[in-house]
Amino acid sequence: MRRFRPNDLSKTSLAALMEYQDDVNACGDFRQRVDRADRLFSQNNRDTNKAFREVRKNLREAVGPSERCAYCEDSEANEVEHVAPKSKFPEISFKWENYAWACSQCNRPKNNSFIILDNNNNEVDLSKMDLASLENKPEGRPLALDPRDEDPMDYLYVDLTTGVIQPQVSLEGIELRRAKYTIELYQLDARTAVRTGRRNAVNSFVERLRRYVDEKNKGTPITYLQHFKSEIQSLPHQTVWEELKRQSQCHTKIKLLFQDAPEALHW
Ligand SMILES: [Zn+2]
Numbered sequence: 001m002r003r004f005r006p007n008d009l010s011k012t013s014l015a016a017l018m019e020y021q022d023d024v025n026a027c028g029d030f031r032q033r034v035d036r037a038d039r040l041f042s043q044n045n046r047d048t049n050k051a052f053r054e055v056r057k058n059l060r061e062a063v064g065p066s067e068r069c070a071y072c073e074d075s076e077a078n079e080v081e082h083v084a085p086k087s088k089f090p091e092i093s094f095k096w097e098n099y100a101w102a103c104s105q106c107n108r109p110k111n112n113s114f115i116i117l118d119n120n121n122n123e124v125d126l127s128k129m130d131l132a133s134l135e136n137k138p139e140g141r142p143l144a145l146d147p148r149d150e151d152p153m154d155y156l157y158v159d160l161t162t163g164v165i166q167p168q169v170s171l172e173g174i175e176l177r178r179a180k181y182t183i184e185l186y187q188l189d190a191r192t193a194v195r196t197g198r199r200n201a202v203n204s205f206v207e208r209l210r211r212y213v214d215e216k217n218k219g220t221p222i223t224y225l226q227h228f229k230s231e232i233q234s235l236p237h238q239t240v241w242e243e244l245k246r247q248s249q250c251h252t253k254i255k256l257l258f259q260d261a262p263e264a265l266h267w
Contacts, residue, residue: 001070001071001072001073001145001147001152001156001165001182001186001188001239002063002070002073002147002152002238002239003147003150003151003152003153004062004063004070004100004101004147004148005062005148006058006059006061006062006099006101007058007061007062008058009054009055009058009096010054012050012051013050013051013054013055014096016050016051017051017055017094017095017096018094020040020041020044020093020094021091021092021093021094021095023036023040024036024037024040024090024091024093024094025091029131029135030090030131030132030134030135031131033090033091034086034087034090034131036090037086037090037093037094038086038087040093040094041086041093041094045080052080055080055096055099056080056101059080059099059100059101060077060101062101063077063101064233064234064238065233065234066234066235066236066238068103068236068237068238069101069102069103069105069106070100070101070102070106070147071100071102071103071106071147071186071188072103072105072106072186072188072191072194073194073197073236073237073238073239074103074191074193074194074197074198074236074237075103075104075105075106076103077101077102077103078103078104079101079102079103079104079107080099080100080101080102081099081100081101081102081106081107082098082099083098083099083100083142083146083147083148084098084114084142084146085114088114088126088127088134088137097148097149098148099148100147100148105191106186106187113125113127113184113185114126114127114142114144114185115142115143115144115181116137116138116140116141116142116143117140117141117142117143117174118138118139118140119138119139119140121174123143124137124138124140143177143178143181144178144181144182144185144186145178145179145182152182152239153239153242153243153246154168155167155168155171155175155178155179155182156168156179156182156183156188157243157246158198158239158240158243160202160240160243160244160247160251161199162195162199163194163195163196163197163198163199163202164189164195164198165183165188165189165198166183167179167180167183197236197237198237198240201235201236201237201240201241202240202244204235205232205235205240205241205244206244206253206254206257208228208231208232208235209228209232209257209258209261209264210257211228212225212228212229212261212264213257213260213261215228216260216261217260229264229267232264232267233267241267245258245264245265248265
């Protein structure tokens, strides 16, 4: 799961989204707002709609050249994902900052559980509330990490041997709970193929870095060496690359590679 920072949307597209949102907000009750948000979103979330064409383009570009899902980083992403689900938050169903770019598996409805922290940091599971209660749901913030607003790497780390995502060992209390819940909600470790993908990614990144160091030590021209950097930036599981850099001092072989190529720590 990656920090997600798409380019800003144009004023024209933001205004179009705001019009849809005003339409939703004008509905009489919560159920009507959810239904209206659903209908408007499925009608307009396509490349033939000028505003959504830009939404989709900016989201796609933000996941990088590999076009992997912002959550699992394994599958190809092709769907606009509501960070806070529109079934629980129709009032922000057309808010630009509530969009990410995900694969179809990660974009499943989060109906089994969606917990917010109220202003006293008490957990409120919105999936257990009926529509009448959701109308007056408490103010609060989602318990899960918001990749548009927070860096998941501050909370999570990748075990480079197993490919498993874990909460940072230094976390405690509510921050540890948020990390665990994020892994659970987005099922970051539920798919064997994704864990395998992370392990394979470790090998792919290290192999390219090793070839880069070999070529660099042979005096290969810098213009050719740049292609290793581009390759590394184009591979899936960029979080694994970030983790390799973060743990570069912990593994002797990786440490030696980065010693020979300290510039790669900034790739
Ligand atoms: Zn995914």
